[in-house]
Amino acid sequence: MSALLKPLSRLLLPILLLLGGCSPAGFAVGVAASGGVAASSEKGFVTAVDDVGIRAGLNDRFFQRDLALFGDVSFAVEEGRVLLTGNVPTPADEVEAVRLAWQPEGVREVINELNVRDESSLVDQARDRWIATRLRADMMLDREISAVNYSVEVLNGRVFLLGIARNQGELERIKAYARQIPYVRGIVSHVRLLDAPA
Missing domain, CATH: 3.30.300 (GMP Synthetase; Chain A, domain 3)
Known part of the structure; x- marks a missing residue:
């Protein structure tokens, strides 16, 4: 390709x-x-x-x-x-x-x-979408990250990551990007390393 x-x-x-x-x-x-x-x-x-x-x-x-x-x-x-x-x-x-x-x-x-209870306002929801969009863009623009291997969801300022990291360094780069985004309240990773058993 x-x-x-x-x-x-x-x-x-x-x-x-x-x-x-x-x-x-x-x-x-x-x-x-x-x-x-x-x-x-x-x-x-x-x-x-x-x-x-x-x-x-x-x-x-x-x-x-x-x-x-x-x-x-x-x-x-x-x-x-x-x-x-x-x-x-x-x-x-x-x-x-x-x-x-x-x-x-x-x-x-x-x-x-x-x-279980909706704690987010329209402003919170818009902010969550902005955080997710910015993090996905940061990941796609970084040649050290294979962004296609990840899903990103954001809820009430908490970033949820799911996918496969080629190595621990790649995952840490993504977390570092997320931490730099304003209004991020936490990061929850459900990412597995490529060499770990599926």
Whole structure:
């Protein structure tokens, strides 16, 4: 892959997945786009395709079950590991979100980082989106970091990382970027090292 196409494919994948939605055609676009990124990802093509399938299954189940829950819960998927973040109104909603997260075929772990009570204002939510966008940009611009290997979620100023670090130094670089961003209140890492067992 040329030096120009590699960063471009990293930028286009999330856009294609969002535009594709949950339709079969959208899923096919997402899988095809994953192929280009998977070539440079540590997890490989098959795992990338499996993760896209899990994400499509999560979207479908949450959407069919409860639109409010679908809007309240965000999820990232890496190597069959599902990270749940967001604010849900009741403990019953939290239990239901975890139950739904285990349903798609291929899910190996569900990491529950849900808040049961909504503590965030519109300003907090906008700030969280800004933090996530800035951290993702810092990661993509750093040649020492393979940003395609990570998912970033931010909730109430807490940064949640999920993915595969090629080495401890790469993970520490990401954490250092996160610490420099104003309003970050903490970093929670669910990242595994490449040479650690999956």
